[in-house]
Amino acid sequence: MGIPVVTVGRSGDALVDGLERLHGPVSVVRRCSELAELLAACQTGLARAAVVADGSEELTASLVDRLSAVGVAVVALADGPEESARLRGIGVTAEVPGVEPGALAAVIEDAVAQLATGLPPSFPRASDDHGAVPPAAGGRGRPPGRPGAEHPAPHAGQPVASGPGTGRIIAVWGPAGAPGRTLIAANMAAELAAEGRSVLLVDADSYGASVAAVLGLLDESAGLAQACRLADQGLLDCAALLKVAVPVATRTGTFRVLTGITRADRWTELRAAALALVYERAREAAEVTVIDTGFCLEADEELSFDSMAPRRNAATLRSLELADTVYAVGAADPVGVPRLVRGLAELEAAVPQASPRVVLNKVRSAAVGRSPERQLREAWARYGPAAPLEAFLPADPAACDAALLSGSLLVESAPDSPLRRAIAGLVCATVQRNRKSSVFSSTAMRGVKG
Template identity: 60%
Template sequence: MNIPVATVGAATAGVLDGLERLQGPVTVVRRCTELAELVAVSQSGIVRAAVVAGDAGELTAALAQRLGAAGVALVALTDDPVLRRRLDTIRILNAPAGVDPGALAGLISTAVQVLEQAGDASASTGSNALADPAAAFGTGTGGPGPGPAASGTGEPDVRTGTVTAVWGPAGAPGRTTLAVNLAAEAAAAGKRVLLIDADTYGASVAVSLGLLDESAGLAQACRLADQGLLDDVALQRIASDVSLRGHRLAVLTGITRSDRWVELRPAALSGVLEVARRTADVTIVDCGFSLETDEELSFDTIAPRRNAATLLVLEAADTVYAVGAADSVGVPRLVRALSDLAAAVPGVEPRIVLNKVRAASVGRQPESQLRGAWERFGPGREISAFLPADYDSADASLLSGTALLETAPASALRGAIAELAGVQVPRRRRGARGWGAK
């Protein structure tokens, strides 16, 4: 197997001369002067691997993912032990600058094989390499993109926490309301909870919780993860703290302007989720609504993609809640969106949640009416929960900048969300105000 290689960095000169003397399958075809030239050469299709020395400190998970999407494996050479640990964190194969040429050739061959295996895994599942987060964005082991960050404690990486994605179609079905209150119920139950706002269109978790945050905590975490510098301590430092009945809810706030979506690179966001699994028992992610992949029709097929953050979270999540409004517009919209979800993220099995359930929109006995309509026209998946349209409680919660368990602890809406979260609270009888009423 012939492996053409491009290099950058004067420190590679001696090692590369040794590679050429080996006359093996690894052949240096281009020596670049800077990383920008290396990226351009990699996108031309003439090389299958890149070796970086000298500029290894500038390598990021996003760059590794970009080269991987072009079919180019990346290897770094450096003698800095701190830098090597950082490169290990973002899963970039590396070796000392004075590595034996034969060992370097073997490392390059390994990197190429790992990249090919990731591509084969994507093809076997019938998914698009650019749209499938598991294959292209490094959520699995051995692929491009970030891996588990060092915890700073010397303990082995153990992924114990769960990730829950809250998603739904356009039209304000109540994604953020559900995400915030699911996180609040879990935190009040004594669990370590991290709430992440990954909506690239209209982030609103900070507003819902009364946080005056202009720094976009998730964007900060992604920047550190992109460089391999995000660990448990850094994540806890970046996250905002919300106190709920004496318990701490950690929040990574969303982007403050919609044009900042490029800061949520999937390769970096994958690293954030890996650290979140270690630092929190439960991670709740509020996702954007759009699943479109129209960027693949553009000339630059590996350009940043606005919806890639949503796709990544849905692929990585252990549980996905699909939220829809319980009315004549919201239900058909949810049915169509579930079909799009199945096509965009094959294998996902969402839990269906109908929100804003009220007699005024569907008639008497709204749950029975909705269940019957769903059985006739839905995608064959049962409804997991009906959330009543308790507008007074929801408005009071939003006005106070906190969760329902503090502003309306006895409300029907709070009780339904707590039940969905597996938390037992006293419930009002269904004839009481707030259940089925406007």
């Protein structure tokens, strides 16, 4: 089966001529003068691979993702190990400009096969004198940075494409109606930090980012947008990620925060491909990453835009796709519970692998009657989805108001709050059980061990 290829860059004309003379499965169907023309040609279905001979510095993770989404693998000729490392970090197969046509044809075949199958990258060929493994191009729903990839040791200030980290990602999601996503995510981060974990809190809500306000951060600078810009250019390493993340110190521990976008119209800065790279770096930089997501799961904005336009809900969907654990939060009242039931059905359709842990927040007798937990369990058994109820978080408006007023978290402003104890039990129960201590102990309530 033939592999049609489009190319860009006049300096690679000799190489392209050599590919055409091979008369093999790789055939050049169009030579483009600039990347915009190449992208347009690929979106018509003309090619299965793109060779960038000039202008590799203009390649970004978002552009590579757009090409991967239409089934086009990207191969670029790069001068020097720094540019090669940057390109590999955004899902491009990098080759040296002096590569022989036969070797380049083999690399193109490998890149196309990897994009089609999602297999890890093959080991480097003899022609790759940088000694690096060319990774598969990052496809939609499949972040760059595969297990088994090897990269040269980075130097200070150079682009870094390091291997996958071992940190875990927790996403906190809930339907429309303010069920308490941000409050729970922020306090989860504080409880994990109190456990001695290195924690990164990420505000990925593209509709109403509010983590900075909850934490009383006055100098909000859209840290997540900054990290996404660096990731899109292939320049985000752990040091750069930690530099744009704001440290937040509590009496029991310190964690870092990637604040959200400062205006709702900046949602285009949170593109899925760049966000996937941010989360890959987060796994390396922190033991636990807690994400406050948006509420909306609609994925068909393409119907009203060009099919390759950025999607507003991509930040939420990509966060849920890449999370190891998803907490689905709903308000425990006659409006919030039906919303959560419908939202869980939408979540299952949008992100089938999520397997959410369902949490009912703001539990109070005034909203559901006497013995609210029993009432909610019975109602859930009759009308709810198959997912069981994981936890009940009691309403504690006085403690929440005091925390918001002081710009602090429950672990500081209300360590004895029933809500604080419930959140600690939800996120730290496994760790506490391993340590043979209870999150409900008096020591825990004093905030020594959240």
